Amino acid sequence: MEPDFKQKSIIDKAESYKIFLQQFTSLIEGETHEISVFANTCAALKEAFDFFWVGFYLVDNDTLILGPFQGSVACFSIRKGSGVCGTAWAEEHTIIVPDVDLFPGHIACSSLSRSEIVVPLIINGEVKGVLDIDSDRLNAFDEIDQKYLEETVRLLAETLYNNKK
Ligand code: SME
DSSP states (O other), X not given: XXXXXXXXXXXXXXXXXXXXXXXHHHHHTXXXXXXXXXXXXXXXXXXXXXXXEEEEEEEEXXXXXXXXXXXXXXXXXXXXXXXXXXXXXXXXXXXXXXXXXGSTTOOOSOTTOOEEEEEEEEETTXXXXXXXXXXXXTTOOOHHHHHHHHHHHHHHXXXXXXXXX
């Protein structure tokens, strides 16, 4: 039987995320300062997966404000409902964009960004911000990324907001 390379790459990605989540859990254990945890979350994701850009945009009234990130200079603020980030905020769910050129209203912070995933951080039913990850490859994100990045954000929320000292 021919080897199933696609299957192998899917298993490898899930395995990589599982290892990442183990390390991430111990990295942030007991930490309660939002900015520090967001900053190290970006650093850990960038180091583990070499994403082109990874960062947080944080809700401030009716706008998302650029938070901690790893990558090139990005836009400072995004209105609710604008771009991928503002849409994920308004719709309160993860958005995967296989080709940013095909997403109406996509905000291009870098012309090198080709695909994107945005995961909202929801605390007590309210969006506090979004985790935004860009790739310089088309179609870089799928349901495996969604599953494990949502788990990453869930862990972060549990650590930061349920374990307040
Ligand atoms: N592309 C995003 C803007 C943020 S940058 O990708 C860092 C969007 O459309 O919301």
